[in-house]
Structures are given as C-alpha cells and as structure tokens.
Amino acid sequence: MTAQELPIAGDADVVRVRQAVRAAAVAAKLSLVDQTKLVTAASELARNTLTYGGGGSAVIEEVFNGLRKGVKAVFSDKGPGIADLKLALTDGYTSGSGMGLGLSGSRRLVDEFTIETATGDGTTVTVIKWAR
Amino acid sequence: MERLPILKIGPMLLVSIQVDLRDDMVIALQEDLAERIVDTGARGVVIDITALDIVDSFTGRMLATVAALSRVLDAETVVVGMRPAVAITLVELGLSLDGIKTALDVERGMRLLSSGGGSGR
Amino acid sequence: MTSESFGDLIERCRAAEDELVRQWRTDVAASLRGRVSEIELDKELRDLLDAVLSAVGSPQGSDTRSPAFGEVRALLVELSRSRALQGFSPRETAIGVFALKRAVRESVGAGPEFQAFSDVIDELGLFTFETYAKAREEVISNQAEQLLELATPVVKLWHGVVALPLVGTLDSARAQVVMEKLLQTLVDTGSEYAIIDITGVPAVDTQVAQHLLKTIVAARLMGAQCIISGIRPQIAQTIVALGIEFGDIPTKATLADALMLALGRSGVDVAAEMTKRGL
Numbered sequence: 181m182t183a184q185e186l187p188i189a190g191d192a193d194v195v196r197v198r199q200a201v202r203a204a205a206v207a208a209k210l211s212l213v214d215q216t217k218l219v220t221a222a223s224e225l226a227r228n229t230l231t232y233g234g235g236g237s238a239v240i241e242e243v244f245n246g247l248r249k250g251v252k253a254v255f256s257d258k259g260p261g262i263a264d265l266k267l268a269l270t271d272g273y274t275s276g277s278g279m280g281l282g283l284s285g286s287r288r289l290v291d292e293f294t295i296e297t298a299t300g301d302g303t304t305v306t307v308i309k310w311a312r
Numbered sequence: 313m314e315r316l317p318i319l320k321i322g323p324m325l326l327v328s329i330q331v332d333l334r335d336d337m338v339i340a341l342q343e344d345l346a347e348r349i350v351d352t353g354a355r356g357v358v359i360d361i362t363a364l365d366i367v368d369s370f371t372g373r374m375l376a377t378v379a380a381l382s383r384v385l386d387a388e389t390v391v392v393g394m395r396p397a398v399a400i401t402l403v404e405l406g407l408s409l410d411g412i413k414t415a416l417d418v419e420r421g422m423r424l425l426s427s428g429g430g431s432g433r
Numbered sequence: 434m435t436s437e438s439f440g441d442l443i444e445r446c447r448a449a450e451d452e453l454v455r456q457w458r459t460d461v462a463a464s465l466r467g468r469v470s471e472i473e474l475d476k477e478l479r480d481l482l483d484a485v486l487s488a489v490g491s492p493q494g495s496d497t498r499s500p501a502f503g504e505v506r507a508l509l510v511e512l513s514r515s516r517a518l519q520g521f522s523p524r525e526t527a528i529g530v531f532a533l534k535r536a537v538r539e540s541v542g543a544g545p546e547f548q549a550f551s552d553v554i555d556e557l558g559l560f561t562f563e564t565y566a567k568a569r570e571e572v573i574s575n576q577a578e579q580l581l582e583l584a585t586p587v588v589k590l591w592h593g594v595v596a597l598p599l600v601g602t603l604d605s606a607r608a609q610v611v612m613e614k615l616l617q618t619l620v621d622t623g624s625e626y627a628i629i630d631i632t633g634v635p636a637v638d639t640q641v642a643q644h645l646l647k648t649i650v651a652a653r654l655m656g657a658q659c660i661i662s663g664i665r666p667q668i669a670q671t672i673v674a675l676g677i678e679f680g681d682i683p684t685k686a687t688l689a690d691a692l693m694l695a696l697g698r699s700g701v702d703v704a705a706e707m708t709k710r711g712l
Contacts, residue, residue, distance in 0.1 A: 191334040198366065199332070213613055216366055216397040220405060223368040227335065247570055271406055282369060285405040392656060396616035399651035408650050415656035416623060 183241035188229045188255070197226040197238045201253055204240050208249040210311050218251060218309040221286035225255045225305050228282050233257020233303055243308060250291070250310040258302040265297060316341050318348050324425060325349065326418065328360040338374045345378055349385045356425035357382050360418050362393030372407045379412045388413060392421035440546035442537075443490040446482075449540045454478055457536035464528045468519070481508050482533070489553060497556040506560065513561045517568035526565050530558040585611045587618040594626045594695045595619065596688065600633035608644035615648060619657045626695035627652055630688045632663030642677045649682055658698070660684070662691035 184204075186197050201222040205215040222238070229236040236257030243252045262268045271284045283305075287293040292308040313336055319326045325348055327341065345357060359375065361367065367375075379389040390413040394402075402409070415421035446453060457478055462471065469477075484504045493499035497506075509530070516526040534554050538547065585607070590596045597615050615627055629645065631637070637645075649659040662685045664672070672679065685691040696703060 191336050195332050195334055202365070213397045213400050213609075216395075216401045217404065220366045220368050220401045223366060223370075224405075227368075227370060247567055285369060285407075288404050288406070289401065391654075394655045396613060396620060396651070396655065399616060399654040400612065400647070402654055403647045403651045409654060414654055416619070416625060417656075420625070420656065 183239050185237055185239045187235075187237050188226050188257075189235045190230070194223060194226045194230060197240075198223050200238075200240050201251065204242060204251045204253075205309070208242050208251050208311055210251065210309060214309055214312065217289040218253075218307075221289040221307055221309075222253050222255075224282040224286040225253070225307065228305075229255045229257045229259075229303075232262075233259030236302070245310065248310050250308050252306065252308045254304060254306045256302065256304040261299045261301050261303055262295075262297040263299050265295065269295075313337065313340065315344060318344060320348075320352055320354065321422075323354055324356040324358060324422060325352065325354045326358045326360065328363070328418075330363045333364070333371055335370055338371055342374050342378055342381070346381050346385065349382055349387050355387050356422075357387055357389040358418060358421045358425065359389065359391050360393050360421075361391060361398075362395070362417070364398065365395070367394070367398050367402055369405060369407060372402060372405075372409060375412060376409055388425055390415050390421040390424055392416065392418055438546060438549045439489055439494060440544065442541065442544065442546045442550055443486050445541045446486055446537060450479075450482065453536050453540045454482060456540050457482070457533055460532035460535060461529050464525050464532075465521070468521070477512065478529075481505070481512070484508055485533070485553075485557070489550065495549060495553060497553060497560065505557065509557060509561050510564050513565040514568040517565050518572065523562060523565055527558050527562050530554060530561050585614055587615055589622055589624070590628070590692055591696060591701065593622075593624045593699055594628065594692065595622060595624045596628040596630060596692075598630045598633065598688070602636070603634060603641045603644070605640055605644065608641055612644060612648040612651070616651055616655065619652060619655060625657050626699060627657055627659045628688060628691040628695060629659055629661050630663045630691070631661065631668065632665070632688070634668070637668050637671055639675050639677065642672060642675065646677075646679070646682075658683075658695075660691040660694055662686065662688045 184200055186200055187193055188197060198219050202215060202219050205218050210218065226238055229238070234257060236255065236259070239254040239256075241252050243250045269284050269287065283295075286307065290307040290309050292306075294306045295303065297303040314331070316327055316329060316331075316337060319328075325345065327345070331337075348354065349357065357378065359378065364371075375389075375391055379391075382389045391409075392415045394414065413424060415424050454475065458471070458474055461478065462469075462474060465474070488494060488502045488505050491501040493501045496502070512529065513526050516529075531554065534551055537543075537550065585597070585599075587595055587597050595615070595618050597611065599611065603611070615629070618624070619627060629648070645661070649661075652659050660683045661679070664684055664686075683691075683694060685694060
C-alpha cells in the first residue's frame with residue numbers, strides 16, 4: 181500500500197480517517213483487538229487535529245520492520261501547538277470538552293507514539309501499531 | 313443531518329446504533345434522548361452498540377452523559393452489546409464508564425431495566 | 434548494464450537446456466536425498482530455468498529487483514516456502530539455486546560473461562535464503578500461537594456460566610490471549626458470569642494482576658460479571674503486598690463456591706433444575 185493522505189476538516193473526515201485506518205490495519209493483518217486499538221487512537225487523534233489544530237491532515241501507510249508489518253498514521257495540523265506537552269499527556273487533562281484521554285489514552289493504544297509541537301507552529305503526532 | 317432513530321417500546325426507549333458515528337450525530341443523540349425521555353415519560357433507555365466497531369472517548373462520554381441525564385430524569389440507561397475488542401480498547405484507553413449499566417444484548421438489557429437490578433455499578 | 438554483458442550465454446543455455454537441467458537436477462537431487470520426486474524436481478527446475486533465462490535476457494537482466502525478475506522471484510518464494518514447510522535445511526534449499534552455476538559452467542562453459550551471470554545467481558540465492566527464513570519464522574510464530582490457544586480452555590459450567598481454569602505461569606502475551614478468548618466466549622455463549630480460577634497459577638505479579646483486572650473491567654463493560662476463585666495463600670500475600678486493589682470484584686476460595694455464587698446471582702434453582710432434568 182502506498183501512503184494515503186486524507187484531509188481533516190470536518191466530522192465526516194474523522195469518520196473517513198477511521199475507515200481508512202481500519203482498511204490499512206486489516207491489510208497489515210493486525211489482530212481484531214489491535215485493529216480496534218489503532219482505529220480508536222486514530223479517531224482520538226483526528227478529532228484533536230480538528231478541534232485543537234483547526235483541521236489538518238492524516239497520512240496513513242503500511243510500514244515494515246524486518247518480518248513485521250505495521251500501520252503508521254501521521255496527524256498534522258498548523259494550529260497553535262501545545263504549550264505544555266507534559267501536561268497535555270497527563271490522564272484526565274483537557275483544555276476542551278473531551279474526557280482528557282485523547283493524547284494520553286491513544287498513546288497507550290499504540291506501539292510507537294511521537295509528538296512534535298511548538299507554540300504557534302502546529303502539532304504532528306505519529307503513531308505505529310505493529311502486527312503481533 | 314442524519315439523526316439516529318429512537319424507538320419507544322412500552323415504558324422504554326431503544327436506540328440501536330447501526331452507522332459509523334460522526335461527532336455531530338453523537339451530540340444530537342444526547343439531546344434527542346433527553347427530550348424523548350421527558351416527552352414519553354420513559355423509565356428506561358437501552359442503547360444497543362452491537363454494531364459499533366469502535367467506541368472512542370467522545371462516544372464514551374456521550375454514553376456516560378446519557379446515563380447521568382436519564383438518572384436525573386428518573387430513568388435508567390443500559391448499554392448493551394459492546395464487542396470484546398471494543399471493551400478491551402476502552403479499558404486500555406482509560407475509560408471504565410463507571411456508573412453505566414451494561415448487558416450482553418438488547419433482551420437482557422430490557423430484562424435488567426424491568427427488574428431494576430443488574431450488573432451495573 | 435544490459436543483457437549485452439551476458440553475451441550469447443542465454444542462447445547457449447537455451448540450446449543446451451536438456452543437458453543443463455539434467456546436470457542441475459543431479460546436483461540438487463543429491464542434496465535432497467530423494468525427498469522430492471525426480472519428476473517434480475525436473476518440472477520445478479525447468480520452470481525456474483526458463484524464468485531465469487527470460488529475465489536475464491531482458492534489458493534489466495542484471496537487476497534481480499527489477500520487474501523482469503517478477504516471475505523468478507515468485508517461483509523462488511514458492512520453492513523456498515515449500516522447502517521450509519517440509520523441513521528442509523537452509524543449505525538444502527539454497528543449493529537448488531546455487532547449483533545452477535555449476536550446471537551452466539559444465540554444460541555451456543564459463544566464458545567471460547559467466548561472472549555477470551554468476552552474480553545474478555548469487556543474488557537469487559540470497560533472496561531464496563531470506564524467503565526461507567521468513568517462512569520458517571511464520572511456522573514458528575503459528576506454532577507459538579497454537580500453543581497459547583491450547584493452554585487456555587474456556588469451559589461452560591452451566592447455562593450462562595463459563596469458567597477459565599488457568600494453569601501455569603501467566604506472562605503478558607498469554608494473559609492477553611486469555612483475556613480475548615474469555616470475553617469472546619461470553620458473547621458466543623451468551624454468558625453473564627465468568628469464573629477465573631487461578632488455583633493452578635504459581636505466582637502473580639503486578640502485570641498479571643493488572644491484566645486480570647482489565648479483563649474483569651472489560652467483561653463488565655460488555656454486561657458480564659467475573660468471579661475469581663482459587664486464590665492461594667501465597668498469592669493473597671503477594672496481592673496485598675503489591676497493593677493491588679481488587680475492589681468490589683468477588684473472590685471465592687474454590688471453583689465450587691464461585692459456581693454457587695454465580696448460580697445464586699443468576700437466580701438458578703439447582704434443585705428445581707435437577708428435578709426438571711430427572712436427575
């Protein structure tokens with residue numbers, strides 16, 4: 181599968197990102213539970229991109245590590261960025277209307293989680309889930 | 313916008329979610345349910361999520377809010393049919409949905425509401 | 434590089450095809466010691482030779498990663514996978530490819546263009562080896578998975594009551610499989626009660642206890658209740674010492690007590706059931 185880029189500009193886009201991530205997870209032969217975890221994380225992150233980043237995009241692609249297959253999803257926006265990353269990654273912390281589990285929770289659902297952000301310079305979150 | 317149908321069955325309301333949920337639909341459902349509980353004087357609400365392949369924190373929050381809302385309006389809410397993979401993911405995400413009654417399927421959910429007991433906490 | 438670096442090697446190979454395959458087959462058959470039939474081997478090698486000669490004769494004849502080698506790679510994947518599944522060694526598998534060099538040298542002769550051909554075969558040999566290793570790893574991981582499933586039976590004790598008797602050490606991977614299997618069984622059997630019996634578990638650490646707790650919370654989300662039975666004194670000590678909260682999860686000393694609790698809660702009248710079944 182080649183990388184697929186999807187815009188995130190509205191609620192319907194979040195649904196489309198979920199569906200694309202699900203398709204990629206099935207193609208990479210992730211177990212049902214791992215598919216569900218990855219799609220849920222993608223849903224949280226896509227919503228963050230929309231709500232806090234003012235929209236952006238998701239890039240979904242299959243990745244390989246030796247014999248293992250996985251799915252990588254990159255969410256980026258050009259929003260205000262996150263001023264206090266440590267705080268944003270704390271369970272229960274929220275600056276919006278969510279339950280405060282978006283970032284911290286999705287980090288627990290994936291195998292690799294990296295976040296790049298700077299105040300005023302947008303946020304990019306990259307997640308990978310490997311097939312077991 | 314597409315709204316989820318709410319069925320009235322005796323003294324209960326039943327919502328069976330069969331589509332991929334958009335956030336605006338989730339918010340609308342929450343509002344519609346509160347209205348219908350008052351309008352119909354329903355004593356119980358069954359939300360069937362058998363068809364949902366994920367529940368994220370947004371949908372989870374809606375379920376918790378509906379449960380709290382209905383309690384204030386003198387009705388009980390029971391969430392039924394959560395898939396194993398969804399349940400495992402919710403636990404990992406950090407949502408245990410304390411205070412929400414649950415049942416394996418619609419039938420058991422209805423029975424739970426009529427008996428007034430159940431596996432909720 | 435183009436096919437010119439191979440000179441007329443391809444044509445000479447085509448002309449001497451029968452002799453070449455005979456020579457090649459003899460070498461390969463010696464290493465396989467009769468575990469693949471002559472006829473099967475003959476067909477395998479002829480197909481492969483044909484594909485290799487076509488690929489090498491193409492404009493991208495020296496690049497084994499090019500599309501021209503698609504068919505060769507497909508044949509090699511098939512060959513090395515089937516060898517791996519049949520339990521052949523890596524040496525026995527790779528020789529099938531490397532022996533082609535000797536066959537070409539002896540039946541066609543090693544001209545100056547032989548080196549380029551030899552390089553291609555080396556690449557293909559390495560590719561075969563990689564595919565072989567991959568297939569072996571798949572076999573091993575499948576076996577590991579099957580073992581995990583074998584080790585975690587979920588049994589139905591009563592209508593609506595299932596039990597998971599855990600035996601042996603629980604590591605994280607196994608705990609995860611157990612968790613998924615138990616929850617799926619609840620759905621499949623429509624059971625509202627699950628008894629997790631840990632009589633056979635020698636020790637519980639924080640991680641395993643966490644997995645148990647998560648399973649129990651997940652079961653609740655689905656509308657089922659878990660009961661833990663068979664907590665041995667040492668394990669109780671560990672649980673308390675580790676400060677793990679089992680909260681309001683019901684625990685019972687034995688599987689029998691746990692079953693009684695589940696039956697009581699689900700409102701089953703055992704005596705009446707027995708009369709009904711004529712026991």
